Amino acid sequence: MPHNPSGATDSDGRNSTPQANNDEPDGLKRIPGGLSTTGTPVDEILEDLRLERSGDLDWRGGRAFSLVYNADDPELERLQHEVAAMFLHENALNPFRYQTLLRMEGEILEMAKGLFGAGHAALTSGGTESIFMAVQTARDDARARGVTNPNLVCAITAHPAFAKACHYLGVEMVTTSCASDGRADPNAFAGAINDSTALIVASAPCYPYGVIDPIEEIASLARRTNKLFHVDACLGGYILPFWEALGEQVAPWDFRVEGVTSMSADIHKYGYSFKGTSTVLYRDHDLYQRQIFMYDAWPGGMYASASSAGTRPGAPIAAAWATLTHLGVDGYMRLDRRVLNATRGFRSAISDVAGLDVTSNPDLSVFEFGLAPDAPEDLDIAVIGDAMDDRGWNLDRQQGGLHVMLSPGHDRSVDAFRVDLAEAVTHRGAARDADHVYGGVVD
Numbered sequence: 001m002p003h004n005p006s007g008a009t010d011s012d013g014r015n016s017t018p019q020a021n022n023d024e025p026d027g028l029k030r031i032p033g034g035l036s037t038t039g040t041p042v043d044e045i046l047e048d049l050r051l052e053r054s055g056d057l058d059w060r061g062g063r064a065f066s067l068v069y070n071a072d073d074p075e076l077e078r079l080q081h082e083v084a085a086m087f088l089h090e091n092a093l094n095p096f097r098y099q100t101l102l103r104m105e106g107e108i109l110e111m112a113k114g115l116f117g118a119g120h121a122a123l124t125s126g127g128t129e130s131i132f133m134a135v136q137t138a139r140d141d142a143r144a145r146g147v148t149n150p151n152l153v154c155a156i157t158a159h160p161a162f163a164k165a166c167h168y169l170g171v172e173m174v175t176t177s178c179a180s181d182g183r184a185d186p187n188a189f190a191g192a193i194n195d196s197t198a199l200i201v202a203s204a205p206c207y208p209y210g211v212i213d214p215i216e217e218i219a220s221l222a223r224r225t226n227k228l229f230h231v232d233a234c235l236g237g238y239i240l241p242f243w244e245a246l247g248e249q250v251a252p253w254d255f256r257v258e259g260v261t262s263m264s265a266d267i268h269k270y271g272y273s274f275k276g277t278s279t280v281l282y283r284d285h286d287l288y289q290r291q292i293f294m295y296d297a298w299p300g301g302m303y304a305s306a307s308s309a310g311t312r313p314g315a316p317i318a319a320a321w322a323t324l325t326h327l328g329v330d331g332y333m334r335l336d337r338r339v340l341n342a343t344r345g346f347r348s349a350i351s352d353v354a355g356l357d358v359t360s361n362p363d364l365s366v367f368e369f370g371l372a373p374d375a376p377e378d379l380d381i382a383v384i385g386d387a388m389d390d391r392g393w394n395l396d397r398q399q400g401g402l403h404v405m406l407s408p409g410h411d412r413s414v415d416a417f418r419v420d421l422a423e424a425v426t427h428r429g430a431a432r433d434a435d436h437v438y439g440g441v442v443d
């Protein structure tokens, strides 16, 4: 039976909600409801959760596309589980208390700087925190130059984490439309930049279409206008070096490009570690230094940190280090070759279906597909999405179509995708109206 977090009473009286009991001491009577009175035994919780989870999204089956980057590598998974258990209770808030975590974090940052040619780096909990830090450093740099109303210029395809960071940090976000190829338009950027621009942002690649913005052109604009320029490689950072090594065309996008001043790249995406680690990187020490927070007026001791988090769980740091160390260049090449094969397979399955097209010309393993301009009038991409759902696929909905994000494990689902998609396009009628949802709020 699923565990009942509300504490309601079940048939045999477990998990009962605390109720007024005249025999209880006064202190206990004041504890509000919600917690079960007697707690729940370990084995019972584990059994309930195993049952409950069997109905959750199956990310191992090769039919789900976002949220989990399934490396489909049992040895890597064994390593991550063991390392996570080893460091489960450790806290990198004060890294000098945990010498092993300290060493691992330092080595992760060295590996990241080496991969992207950065001068300085910090570890964060995810892409959004990395983006927050990059917006904060740019805002403070602008403030130091006397800018009182800083803005950030990006394309509409920039991840919503930039809108969120701007919202929290008091920065105005100026979005520009994309060129016809789905990439950020440097001319539109040039028209939007003004004296108050603190940061220009481009994606490598953007989430909706998987295209890399023209980094070199935007960097040259940033240099001409003397602006900071952030490349959001949350998605692409840990795959693009290997994608290029596999022989794919990848235009320079990292710190090799003069004018790129900061970057975000997530280890918990194509770095293949589990959730909770990203890197934010800088070319110059002065900008990186703006991210460091120090406070020495607290009776609890001197407080210093390199990101917005206080307590930092040890398990994600240890697993990120173990993943990078275990895989090495050979391991990433092996996994990313599978991603490349899956990408070719899925794209050809889509282009073989009359009436469907991949949007733009994606540079990576992330893309949207929708109706082709010559698609029959009665073909509806939402109906196709429903038909695919009914066959166990979990394609994410975007405004323009269905979204695919491929991991190594998807190379096993290419044939099934081809068969099911060919069948799904024969469906007609009304869609069930699945929402275009990317993130949600739990209340």
Ligand SMILES: Cc1ncc(COP(=O)(O)O)c(C=O)c1O
Binding pocket: 126, 127, 128, 129, 159, 161, 203, 205, 206, 207, 232, 233, 234, 235, 266, 278
């Ligand atoms: C391009 C891009 N930037 C930033 C993010 C945000 O990363 P996170 O969800 O780890 O905060 C994502 C997430 O998918 C992304 O695709």
